[in-house]
Amino acid sequence: MDVELRASDDDRNRVVDELHQHTAAGRLTLDEFSDRAGAVWTARTLGDLASLTRDLPPLPRPAGNADPVGHGRRELLMVFAAAALTLLLLGGFLAVTR
Template identity: 80%
Template sequence: MDVELRASDDDRNRVVAELHRHTTAGRLTLDEFSDRVGAVWTARTLGDLAALTRDLPALAADASTGGDATAHGRRELLVLFAVAALTLLLLGGFLAVTR
């Protein structure tokens, strides 16, 4: 890996997913996760991104997911949006019936 290469949004998303897995495993506090994610979005090079995970062990079991983590996150967001929309529809129906 050439550390001077510019990072892409996919590279940043991969690092955020890795940081999330480390937070879930208890290696990072929520404050540390938040600070590092903020630094991810300001990172310019692959070296900048690598520095954010340098003190964390490799996640061999999760490394195979790669791009699937982004797709999974999008599915979760879509489900959350669907639940919110359904809640608003039910609330609107309730308000219409009670007036």
């Protein structure tokens, strides 16, 4: 990483998210989080951003190729399919009993 490269808003958002996770884990107090998050928005370079998390351990990566969003979509698709099948069966039953 070239520490002199200019930071983007995505870079800043990623660091704020990381700081939030460290706060939730108890590594930072709310005051520390507030101070560092404020500094994120004034950071100009990737090096400035890196200095805000240098004393924190790396966050664990999600296991494997876990995709919680994709998993949620599959569950929603299954619920939709079950509802559609139920409606078809109910429509067939009503057609037969009339």
